[in-house]
Amino acid sequence: MKKTDVIIIGAGPVGLFAVHQLGIKGLKAVVIDNLDKAGGQCIELYPDKPIYDIPAVPECTGEQLTSRLIEQIKPFNTEIFLNERVDEVKQEKNNWIVKTNNKNQFIAPNILIAGGVGSFEPRKISLKEAEKLEGRSVFYAVKNKEQFKDKKISIFGGGDSALDWALELSKFSTVTLIHRRNDFRGAQHTLSELRKLEKEGKVSIKTSCQIESLDNEKELKSINVKFDDGKTEKIKTDVILGFFGLIMKLGPIAEWGLNMDKKTIEVNSENFETNKKGIFAAGDICSYPGKLKLILSGFHEVALASVECFKRARPNENYRFEFTTSSKTIKNRLGKK
Amino acid sequence: MPKIIYKDYQGSSKTIEVESGLSVMEGAIQNEIPGIDADCGGSMACATCHVYVDDKWFEKIPKAEDSENDMIDMAFEPKKNSRLSCQIIVNDELDGLEVTTPEKQT
Numbered sequence: 234m235k236k237t238d239v240i241i242i243g244a245g246p247v248g249l250f251a252v253h254q255l256g257i258k259g260l261k262a263v264v265i266d267n268l269d270k271a272g273g274q275c276i277e278l279y280p281d282k283p284i285y286d287i288p289a290v291p292e293c294t295g296e297q298l299t300s301r302l303i304e305q306i307k308p309f310n311t312e313i314f315l316n317e318r319v320d321e322v323k324q325e326k327n328n329w330i331v332k333t334n335n336k337n338q339f340i341a342p343n344i345l346i347a348g349g350v351g352s353f354e355p356r357k358i359s360l361k362e363a364e365k366l367e368g369r370s371v372f373y374a375v376k377n378k379e380q381f382k383d384k385k386i387s388i389f390g391g392g393d394s395a396l397d398w399a400l401e402l403s404k405f406s407t408v409t410l411i412h413r414r415n416d417f418r419g420a421q422h423t424l425s426e427l428r429k430l431e432k433e434g435k436v437s438i439k440t441s442c443q444i445e446s447l448d449n450e451k452e453l454k455s456i457n458v459k460f461d462d463g464k465t466e467k468i469k470t471d472v473i474l475g476f477f478g479l480i481m482k483l484g485p486i487a488e489w490g491l492n493m494d495k496k497t498i499e500v501n502s503e504n505f506e507t508n509k510k511g512i513f514a515a516g517d518i519c520s521y522p523g524k525l526k527l528i529l530s531g532f533h534e535v536a537l538a539s540v541e542c543f544k545r546a547r548p549n550e551n552y553r554f555e556f557t558t559s560s561k562t563i564k565n566r567l568g569k570k
Numbered sequence: 571m572p573k574i575i576y577k578d579y580q581g582s583s584k585t586i587e588v589e590s591g592l593s594v595m596e597g598a599i600q601n602e603i604p605g606i607d608a609d610c611g612g613s614m615a616c617a618t619c620h621v622y623v624d625d626k627w628f629e630k631i632p633k634a635e636d637s638e639n640d641m642i643d644m645a646f647e648p649k650k651n652s653r654l655s656c657q658i659i660v661n662d663e664l665d666g667l668e669v670t671t672p673e674k675q676t
Contacts (some may be wrong), residue, residue, distance in 0.1 A: 414639065
């Protein structure tokens with residue numbers, strides 16, 4: 234079990250900046266996130282889209298904001314546990330114990346939930362049969378491409394994942410790429426390569442259609458797609474790969490006994506503590522009168538929450554408010570002279 | 571004030587007066603219309619305010635931008651008349667607009 238001062242759930246901009254606000258106060262933190270990289274919605278939903286309302290940064294993309302935050306928290310050498318979802322939270326005297334789906338355990342007097350709208354999970358095909366076949370012939374990610382060799386594969390989606398895997402798997406399998414509309418949002422050069430393969434008869438592309446049903450006798454045999462004009466088509470398929478993007482699910486957070494308002498966690502706006510002492514929430518996931526879901530609001534929220542975290546983690550010390558510009562202690566913590 | 575008709579997938583409907591300038595999503599959230607979650611708050615960063623626009627209205631509202639269509643790809647069971655309700659801004663010309671919420675948003 235790892236011991237720390239604050240367990241931060243969520244590595245989005247607010248979770249990352251929390252590391253900074255805690256770090257300059259001398260507190261150690263760990264960060265846990267279900268995605269495979271830090272940045273949260275900024276990196277997952279709009280890495281290339283501009284943001285115009287970060288104070289003193291007239292314009293930056295989601296990716297730039299993330300990489301700058303990561304640079305800003307470098308001095309604190311904080312461990313970020315990616316691809317891990319917090320499943321369980323329980324109290325032990327004045328501490329909280331957190332368990333992840335990866336069997337990691339942490340203990341700290343404080344938990345800071347900066348979980349946005351929850352964890353990202355792949356959107357799945359809503360057919361019941363598809364649910365039954367998940368992990369056998371229906372997949373939402375490619376972990377080992379060898380398992381898809383010499384198969385008849387139907388790939389769904391219009392983004393980069395769908396296009397990239399269609400191209401890659403077409404090298405050794407029969408690929409049908411299926412998308413609900415004619416426009417693909419993935420990289421156009423990948424699409425033109427695929428269109429070329431389509432002309433050569435090596436890849437099949439079906440657009441303006443969606444999955445309607447599966448033919449399944451023990452194993453998946455074929456799928457039926459329905460076109461916008463009402464026509465249907467049967468496509469021989471051993472494997473379905475769905476890349477419908479990610480959806481955000483609140484997940485286990487709802488079961489931790491916190492006061493919730495719809496999908497958000499109620500906090501006070503003085504220190505952003507929830508109804509549980511030592512559990513804080515900041516960023517999009519918290520709610521209080523007047524809450525705005527802005528990144529800058531999240532920054533403010535973690536600054537205030539970090540003060541209460543300090544008091545709980547260092548009960549025998551007095552908190553002293555300091556400026557980064559003038560405090561020697563903070564400069565040391567930042568590795569500046 | 572323009573009236574917006576929110577139907578659910580089972581056919582029951584609610585008519586709500588929504589102030590011009592608000593989005594169809596905001597009208598739903600303020601009046602607690604079930605079936606519109608709007609997790610991202612209207613920044614086109616999720617697809618949980620997804621609605622089907624009644625066919626006779628679909629052509630009358632301003633067309634979706636590419637980025638909206640990209641996001642609709644990630645919605646639950648998108649159709650040809652799918653829109654994100656956060657991107658439909660109410661005005662007098664949309665008086666009587668009918669939208670249907672999908673069976674679920676996620």
